[in-house]
Amino acid sequence: MTPRILIVEDEGPLVTLLRYNLEREGFAVSEASDGEEALLRAAEDRPDLILLDWMLPLLSGIEVCRRLRRQPESATVPIIMLTARGEEGDKVRGLDYGADDYITKPFSPTELIARIRALLRRARPELAAEQLDFADLIMDLAAHRVRRAGREVHLGPTEFRLLQYLLQHPGRVFSREQLLNAVWGRDVYVEARTVDVHIRRLRKALNGAGEADLIRTVRAAGYALDRPVEVQNARAR
Ligand code: CA
DSSP, X not given: XXXXXXXXXXXXXXXXXXXXXHHHTTOEEEEESSXXXXXXXXXHHOOSEEEEESSOSSSOHHHHHHHHXXXXXXXXXXXXXXXXXXXXXXXXXXXXXXXXXXXXXXXXXXXHHHHHHHHHHHHOGGGGOOEEEETTEEEETTTTEEEXXXXXXXOXXXXXXXXXXXXXXXXXXXXXXXXXXXXXXXXXXXXXXXXXXXXXXXXXXXXXXXXXXXXXXXXXXXXXXOOHHHHHHHHHO
16 A cells, blocks of 8 residues: 655755655655645545644644544544654643654654554554455565566556555546546646556556456546456446
């Protein structure tokens, strides 16, 4: 799975550093630079974990934490507070208000990533999965390899992420827009038809001679990963 992390931090260089390190580790990243935006992003992006700075413009980190915990959809999302050295009182208050962990600035990205992984393992064990499979497809996330019916499938990085996302939600129909947000990210501007191009490449790589097409095109709606039988039935109808 691709865990989504929301970074709430008003120091630009730190955000850049965090984004770089998190993306390199395979996380999807979104950002907010003040407390109000943090609440908005948390509601819209539904992150799997939030990194929350304590000293923020508009709303303090503690207030953001308190409000997140009051909303049903963010009541249980793991939160790691980023605090400045010596703000001992903040740590205690933060944990009181529902933060799960804290890390003191300056910290090493390696240390932070270890904390993130530990929290995610506890909160969302399915995000720690190392293999995804569907029908005769196997995606090995650790080795970054895909096999279909025992045959190695070679995919470009975008096709790999696209397939990974579809494998995480088999049978569900996604619009081009939803796929763009999930696979390319919200901050990247890409045209909707780019999705079609990558779906075409993915199909070409996945479907060997005589093999059924595992990707279903839903007219005017989008795409879904479906079992071949269901695909045939849908066509027959
Ligand atoms: Ca700050």
